[in-house]
Amino acid sequence: MSQNNMISFITLNSSEGELIELNPAYIAMMQRSTHDEIPCTNITLGSGVTLTVMQTPEQIAQLQMDAVANLMESVMKTTHAIVMNMEDDGLY
Numbered sequence: 001m002s003q004n005n006m007i008s009f010i011t012l013n014s015s016e017g018e019l020i021e022l023n024p025a026y027i028a029m030m031q032r033s034t035h036d037e038i039p040c041t042n043i044t045l046g047s048g049v050t051l052t053v054m055q056t057p058e059q060i061a062q063l064q065m066d067a068v069a070n071l072m073e074s075v076m077k078t079t080h081a082i083v084m085n086m087e088d089d090g091l092y
Contacts, residue, residue, distance in 0.1 A: 008067035012060065015040055015052040022051075024064040030057045 009021045015035040022043075029044040035052055041060060043051045053060070 008070050010060070010063040010067055012043075012051075012053040012055055012063075015054060020051060020053065024060075024067050027060070027064070030060060032057060 008024070010024050012020045012022060014020050015038075022045075026045045026047070027043055028046045031042045031044075033040050033042045033052065038054070039056070040052050040054050041057050043053060043060070045051070055063075
């Protein structure tokens with residue numbers, strides 16, 4: 001399995017209008033907030049950096065779950081291929 005299959009990034013919109021690509025595993029905490037009277041979310045990363053994004057905590061959590069689902073799908077396909085190769089080689 002390539003390393004690219006093991007890392008899923010989520011795309012969030014910063015309060016400044018920029019796109020942020022983020023590994024969802026780095027999110028340590030999320031807090032609801034407002035930016036110029038617009039609802040937003042403050043995300044604290046494991047490194048202590050805080051980002052302000054326009055998505056709600058629920059939307060971010062859904063993106064995290066989608067990333068985990070994609071990762072698990074990749075793991076299952078790779079595991080299946082390995083087992084099938086073992087059966088073909090008579091090792092299983």
